[in-house]
Amino acid sequence: MFYRYQEWKDRLHNFNDHIILDISLCLTLRNLLQVHTSVNRAVEFLQLTTGIEFPPPETILHAYLQFEALTDHEYKYSCPTCGDYPPVVIMGVHKQTASPLSGNDIEKPPGNFKGEVNLEEFWESLSKEMISRGFVANGRHDLFAVPPSYHFWAPWIGKNTRHSDTVLNTEFEKVTEERLREELFKQKDDVIQSLCHECAVESTGSRSDLLLRLSDEMKSRSATGGWGVIMCPCGIVYSLKCSFQAESHRDFADLLLS
Incomplete structure (x- = not known):
């Protein structure tokens, strides 16, 4: 026993x-x-x-x-002044928690995935993973581990604010850095030079030099992931979303539409 x-x-x-x-x-x-x-x-x-x-x-x-x-929390993710649906919200990104993962590390969604994830199931799974860490010896496989994936990765939105337990995560439809680089290499020389000027990148040299500088500039600007946050003017957080890729309007659209 x-x-x-x-x-x-x-x-x-x-x-x-x-x-x-x-x-x-x-x-x-x-x-x-x-x-x-x-x-x-x-x-x-x-x-x-x-x-x-x-x-x-x-x-x-x-x-x-x-x-x-293991604790039962009472935080409602809702402001007593602004209510469950604040008329004005503030959106921001916390980049200090940027993900070290690359696009190749993340499991791709199945073909029939439409960007809908059950929020309660996802966060319950994360809670089980946190609990199981005390029972699994180092080096052993954790059956409760939640691997990063687009089709089972949900934001958190307060129960009184979200439409239902099914929320949106359409991050898999973002244009990746690799895709941007492919499109960049297809552009004509005058377009590449114009992009260099707009990005304040040295525009002299061969086509290969310019492409290399633009690629380096793109990599330096595209921090991977972070926490997207929506709060009311009083500073009460209503929703959180952990992104794998650099933030975009799509992340906040997912939160607002959920």
């Missing part, structure tokens, strides 16, 4: 039978994240304050996320 200690009444959260967090520490990490202090910084602070070496910050983060995945 296997017994796993998990008694929250003792104010302890057991991550993997080796790392056990005090509940007050979990709540402290939550509050620090809400004031834009990362778990890495929090662990560094605790080590400097106590003089005790902590587990790696990534492990502490996984333990904290498991705690949150």
